[in-house]
Amino acid sequence: HWTRGAGRKIIVGVCAREKKAKSKAMNEILSRLDRKKFQVLIFGDQCILQLPPEQWPFCDALIAFYSTGFPLAKAEAYAELVKPYVLNDLSMQRALHDRRCVYDLLMENNIDVPVHAYLNRDEPGGGRLEEFDEFIVVNGMQINKPLVEKPVDAEDHNVYIYYPLSMGGGSKRLFRKIGDRSSEFYPDINEVRSQGSYIYEEFVETQGTDVKVYTVGPDYGHAEARKSPVVDGKVNRNEAGKEIRFPVILSAAEKEIARKVCLAFKQTVCGFDLLRVQGRSFVCDVNGWSFVKNNRKYYDDCGQLLSEYISAALEPGKISGLSA
Ligand SMILES: Nc1ncnc2c1ncn2[C@@H]1O[C@H](COP(=O)(O)OP(=O)(O)OP(=O)(O)O)[C@@H](O)[C@H]1O
Ligand SMILES: [Mg+2]
Incomplete structure (x- = not known):
């Protein structure tokens, strides 16, 4: 039997695929946890993939997050069994896998999302689609081109993006970056995909930049802008090969969005995408656990805040308050 507090160190379990648990950013942040107070325990791939959750090591605070191949159901069973302080809720990570659940939850929390409709081909009556030169009609709802077609599976x-005939038509396919490419234009493909379920949404005209926001708890957000993959599909990289990012200051309204996203999805560490247009900001994607890369100030702040959150959760009374 384990008892919390009582002079021993707080065990922080890191339950993620090793590639993530041992990444540079994770190392930077974990190295900022005071080893006089915290003991960091990386579960490792062998443990989480091969062993049943009953045999995973004990921890007081759990950093657990999905990436490809992560055994989410086992992690949920472990959290249920051990009941540690969980930094990023695990059942919500399941919701993050379905873009429809993400949009529904954003809307329930009065966060602006693009005008959209769901085409559910796996549902009786959910797959009605009519196509026209300037728009499509999804289950009776008109979505104007340019429009964005997103697989319901967030992974x-x-x-794909489809342009109206009045703009020349054609479509653009985005994909996971390959070298210096992130999208390709197909001037002759105008018909949307005929298999699978999708969200169709109107294109938000951002002048070509995406804003990436990274929360560490509801009151902290780091933001940076990048060229949208929609512009020309060429990834801007610096001499070191890193994608070029631009500094961004979040407005009060955007800070409120960050707060709501963090709380609604119960993800302390959470990355999401904002589309800024004419003084309004729409959330188009929520990614869950994600660190800012190569930013010392962020590593410092994140290490500090995670220490505070974990301490506050596990030794109430001992910690007087959180720093701003
Ligand atoms: N409604 C929209 N209007 C304009 N651009 C959009 C819209 N939705 C998405 N985009 C563009 O497409 C890109 C990819 O969309 P999104 O972030 O939803 O997909 P993803 O594949 O989940 O991305 P990520 O790599 O962040 O997980 C966005 O970064 C943005 O540039
Ligand atoms: Mg995105």
Whole structure:
């Protein structure tokens, strides 16, 4: 039997695929946890993939997050069994896999999302689609071109964009970056995909930049902008080969969005995408656990905040308050 507090160190379990648990950003942040107070325990691939959750090591605080091949159901069973302080809720990580669940939850929390409709081909009556030069009609709802077609599976990054005939037509296919490419234009393909379920949404005109926001708890968000893959599909990289990012200051309204996203999805560490247009911001994607890369200030802040959250959750009374 384990008892919390009582002079021993707080055990912080890191339950993620090793590629993530041992990444540079994770190392940077974990190295900022005071080893006089915290003991960091990386579960490792062998443990999480081969062993049943009953045999995973004990921890007081759990950093657990999905990436390809992560055994989410086992992690949920482990959290249920051990009841550690969980930084990023696990059942919500299941919701993050379905873009429809993500949009529904955003809307329930009064967060703006693009105008959209769901085409559910696996549902009786959910797959009605009519196509026209300037728009499509999805289950009775008109979505104007340019429009974005996103697979309902959030892990599927084959997002397509269709242009109206009045703009020349054609479509653009985005994909996971390959070298310096992130999308390709197909001037002669105008018909949407005929298999699978999708979200169709109107294109938000952002002048070509995406804003990436990274929360560490509801009151902290780091933001940076990048060229949208929609522009020309060429990834801007610096001499070191890193994608070029631009500094961004979030507005008060955007900070409120960050707060709501973090709380609604119960993900302390959470990345999401904002589309900025004419003084309004729409959330088009929520990714869950994600760190800012190569930013010392962020590593410092994140290490500090995670220490505070874990301490506050596990030794109430001992910690007087959180720093701003
Ligand atoms: N409604 C929209 N209007 C304009 N651009 C959009 C819209 N939705 C998505 N995009 C563009 O397409 C890109 C990919 O969309 P999204 O982030 O939803 O997909 P993803 O594959 O889940 O991305 P990620 O790599 O962040 O997980 C966005 O970064 C943005 O540039
Ligand atoms: Mg995205």
